[in-house]
Amino acid sequence: MDSALPLAITHEVRDRCLCLHLQRAARAVARRFDDLFRPLGITQGQFSLLMSLNRPDAPHMGDVAHLLAMDRTTLTANLKPLERRGLVTVTPDPKDKRGRCLQLTEDGRALLKQAVPLWRTEHDALDMLLASGNPDRLRENLLALSFPPPQE
16 A cells, blocks of 8 residues: 655646745744844844844733744743843832833843844845835735734
8 A cells, every 4th residue: 555645746746835935934024134134143033132122112922922933931031141141130010019010121122233234234135135126015014924914
């Protein structure tokens, strides 16, 4: 009894699988930004996390986890090195001591100021690589996949 899938199905998955293509593209883009931010001592994930904290009021940990599509345990693990470097503070929520609020320090803000011009230059280069010439449409589509409307 032959239980092997036909090669045509392998090719179909290779050519059609959004998950495969998104993961491959995400890894390639992440490598570019990791290389870019290496001289600053951060990764692209850390840049995104720091940038998510750049707001007037300290956000709650749950809000940041939702924005970054992380669970709280993963977010906590990602915060630790940033906290050790003095880029972020984690404090109890004044309204609910069980919750935590996250805030950039002055050093964290200074690091972001260094990183943003690098990020802009690299992003301009990536936008030019897109065949459609419409990076905003890609971003809209990715948001639709990340935050689909609720099912009725």
